[in-house]
Amino acid sequence: MVIKRYLKTIFYTLKITEALALFRERLAFYLSKSEIDFYFKKIISHYFDLEATTLALTPNHVFESQEVKQLKEVLSDLEKQKPLQYILGEADFYHYTFKVSEDVLIPRPETAELIEWVKESYSDTQKTLSLLDIGTGSGCIAVSLALANANFKVYALDKFQHALNIAKENAINLEAKVSFFKHDITQNFQWETPLDSIVSNPPYLISNEKKQMRPNVLDYEPYSALFTPDKNPIYFYEKIVSFAQLYLKKNGYIFFEINPTFVKSIVSLLEENSYSNIEIRKDAYGKERMIKAIKN
Ligand SMILES: C[S@@+](CC[C@H](N)C(=O)[O-])C[C@H]1O[C@@H](n2cnc3c(N)ncnc32)[C@H](O)[C@@H]1O
Secondary structure, three states, rough: HHHHHHHHHHHHHEEEHHHHHHHHHHHOOOOHHHHHHHHHHHHHHHHHHHOOOOHHHHOOEEHHHHHHHHHHHOOOOOOOOOOHHHHOOOEEOOEEEEEOOOOOOOOOOHHHHHHHHHHHHHOOOOOOEEEEEEEOOOOOOHHHHHHHOEEEEEEEEOOOHHHHHHHHHHHHHHHOOOEEEEOOOOOOOOOOEEEEEEEEEOOOOOOOHHOOHHHHOOOOOHHHHHHHOOOOOHHHHHHHHHHHHHHHEEEEEEEEOOOOOHHHHHHHHHOOOOOEEEEEEEEOOEEEEEEEEOOO
């Protein structure tokens, strides 16, 4: 009996179709079939270098015992609703793959739209421009901007060293020139370089939004990257605007990713601080998600 069990663990193999069926069965409680299939293809590509077409072209492909062990570990993490990006240690964002860990927010597709907006705002400019990403996290905004236009001189800051470590690794891996700084935007600090643009996707959720959030976000993503004080949801925007009063050049731009619920308060904040040409853009889901304004 013991030997039989031992042999089973050593020689346990699984056909690719059986493995997929197992994933579909065990994850159906929170993922749709198409999500599971998408995840499965990502996993077999990441760990075993198998093309997504393997499923259709060689349905008899067999995973050996070590591979089955690996698949089961991933499946067990997914059952706990751990985001796939944290399991794989990487996330696709904009045109690149970024290293991620539970120290940083998983970059979201909405944020890529903000990068496009910055890029398009400077498409006619040939001069060197200084841009600062506040709350850089994985560095996804800063690195993507640095790679988007050779005229962008990109700076990035975050309060947390463990996030900055990931961001720096991403800049090195993707060969982007970004200068990183550890600063808390809620505190006063000296900044050396006058800025042409400030770009930020600061924490913008309040606690009553937790009800609509899936456990994969709430249980795994860093609280300090997601949540703003309930008593002042635009707290980080206020701090960034105060910083911009000192260090953003006249006619410089502010680009914010925003919580659609607080769009009016953020527009008022910008108007009170004499910003003009305030534009709001919607994300792919039709939600007001981004703001651009010019400092007068
Ligand atoms: C919503 S996340 C954005 C991360 C990344 N820029 C992105 O778009 O995926 C907000 C970031 O702000 C950082 N942060 C939170 N409080 C901060 C503070 N007081 N000063 C500077 N950065 C802060 C968090 O560590 C986190 O990386």
